[in-house]
Amino acid sequence: MQDVSGVVWLLTVLGIIGLLLFDFFVHVRRAHVPRLREAALWTGIYVSIAILFGAGVWVFGGSTMGTEYFAGYVTEEALSVDNLFVFLLLLGSFKVPRADQQKVLLVGIAVSLVARTGFILLGAALINSFAWIFYIFGLILLVTAGNLVREKDRDSDDEAPENVMIRLARRVLRTSDTFDGDKLVTYRDGKRVLTPMLLVMVAIGGTDILFALDSIPAIFGLTQNVYLVFTATAFSLLGLRQLYFLIDGLLDRLVYLSYGLAAILALIGVKLILHALHQNNVPFINEGEHIGVTEIPTVASLGIIVGVLLVTVVASLLSPRGRARTYAAAARRRANEFLEIEKDPTYCDEVYHLLLEEERNLQSLPERHRERIRQSELADLLRRAHRVHAERVAAGHCFVQPEPSAA
Structure with a gap:
């Protein structure tokens, strides 16, 4: 299976396209907010498909290919979780109603999959033609990894970066400031204009393409088999939409994830450079001769990657700072969603109920964290949400919910 036949390639590509179409017509075509049970079920199904595929690779391709696939898949999945932080900021920045977020994510993921396939083919061509490209990938x-370590605390990240494509689209194209359901085009003053839905799809897809600049070199550091690189990348993206709705409440809790990912990327970077030294043909390095360095086996890489992720996640979940930040970020997100995004009375009441739950979580924090919250802009935001809710109740637009005491 090292040289994968054209038939296997065709069946694999058709299977991935089929999964995307199934996801669209069964889940995304009808706008709705996925419940936790639905998100957990389909996340489990997509992860199971990826694992079963890896088992097939192991059986038909051997243990080496199986190990390379799983190492690539775990690494890409971990990097995808980190990408969800930015998706969360983008969706909040564009004020996308929660019921429409599924379509945005799925279209963005489909665009990213096509673009990443192009990057994979380009990377494979460079590797086959220029052995020194491993040095470049390793340095990238x-x-x-260094940038992730120096990354400022996400608590201060209240705005999503707006890429060049979005700025150009806003300047050149006629766009409206409000959504019209999940439509891409609407009418304003009798003229056809684009809705923010199209812009946010471009933002998600374009941002994920930028993420490929580190994820594609990372997986090439674990395997140079193009088929494994493609399938591991594709399966890590396919379940990303369901994963977003499953863990969006936990994203802010993963306070040490960046450090774990930095360690993983540094490990793969070193692995790539050692491989480049081993196959060296660059004239100004050891006069173009190979250097007998010890390379890091893929099995060892897989073990280290899994171990680092486990330690990172467990440490984040046990961290008091992580718990406080999770509750504060979730309350801020629910309040903004209630005040500025959701207009549907059904979802509006549901979001307010979730906001009350987040406030109860805030009340369970130690006094030093509660005092910090009382002195922050979050306290003003929560008071405004309660005031708006009371006005909506008085107008008969909302149901009455019990009010929690102040954090």
Whole structure:
């Protein structure tokens, strides 16, 4: 299976396209907010499909290919979780109603999959033609790891970056400021204009393409088999939409995830550079001769990657700072959603109920964290949400919910 036949390639591509179409017509075509049970079920199904595929690779391709696939898949999945932070900021920045977020994510993921396939083919061509490209890939990953370590605390990240494509689209095209359901085009003053729905799809897809600049070199550091690179990347993206709705309440809790990912990217960067030294043909390095360095086995890489992720996640979940930040970020997100995004009375009442639950979580924090919240802009935001809710109740637009005491 090292040289994968054209038939296997065709069946694999058709299977992935089929999964995307199934996801669209069964889940996304009808706008709705996925419940936790639905998100957990389909996340489990997509992860199971990826694992079963890896088992097939192991059986038909051997243990080496199986290990390379799983190492690539775990790494890409971990990087995808980190990408969800930015998706969360983008969706909040564009004020996308929660019921319409599924379609935005799925279209963005489909665009990203097509673009990443192009990057994979380009990377494979470079590797086959220029052995020194491993040095470049390794340096890219080491620089990315350093940037992750120096990354400022996400608590201060209240705005999503707006890429060049979005700025150009806003300047050149006629766009409206409000959504019209999940439509891409609407009418304003009798003229056809684009809705923010199209812009946010472009933002999600374009941002994920930028993420490929570190994820594609990372997986090439674990395997140079193009089929494994493609399938591991595709399966990590396919379940990303369901994963977003499953863990969006936990994203802010993963306070040490960036450090774990930095360690993983640094490991793969070193692995790539060692491989480049082993196959060296660059004239100004050891006069173009190979260097007998010890390379890091893929099995060892897989073990280290899994171990680092486990330690990172467990440490984040046990961290008091992580718990406080999770509750504060969730309350802020629910309040903004209630005040500025949701207009549907059904979802509006549901969001307010979730906001009350988040406030009860805030009350369970130690006094030092509660005092910090009382002195922050979050306290003003929560008071405004309660005041708006009371006005809506008085107008008969909302149901009455019990009010929690102040945090």
